[in-house]
Amino acid sequence: MFSSNVVRLRQCHDAFNVGDFDTAVTLVAPDIELTDHGRGEVLNGRAAFRSWMEGFYAMSSDIKIVDAQYIDAGDTVVAQFRAIGVQDGSMDSFPVSNKPYSLDVCEVWRFNELGQAEEGHNYSDSLGMLIQLGHIPVPETA
Numbered sequence: 001m002f003s004s005n006v007v008r009l010r011q012c013h014d015a016f017n018v019g020d021f022d023t024a025v026t027l028v029a030p031d032i033e034l035t036d037h038g039r040g041e042v043l044n045g046r047a048a049f050r051s052w053m054e055g056f057y058a059m060s061s062d063i064k065i066v067d068a069q070y071i072d073a074g075d076t077v078v079a080q081f082r083a084i085g086v087q088d089g090s091m092d093s094f095p096v097s098n099k100p101y102s103l104d105v106c107e108v109w110r111f112n113e114l115g116q117a118e119e120g121h122n123y124s125d126s127l128g129m130l131i132q133l134g135h136i137p138v139p140e141t142a
Contacts, residue, residue: 060085
């Protein structure tokens, strides 16, 4: 049986999948701190969290979280999933490629006593995604 924290994170991911950022931000604490380790960014607050999610949709209007698995560790939840879609928008300084991608992601979320995520860590392979999209060449093997 999953804890309410797992249910809440699943609801946040479900809201993300349909672009419902209004609902997603209500599922995290007002002072949420999210570290996107793949990008080297630390985001603070619901507005920054929302902007971070919107950035993924700007890069890929059909982005979806799939194959999610959740590990319940009390006030901490670990989520492993793939983000899939087609890059139909620019991504930072990289132009539209119109190529599909599949990005493996691991997230670790810590929840407060109100059941709101107050700290999150997102780990993903940005380099692998850039290679899939053709923005950088596959490294040569030795």
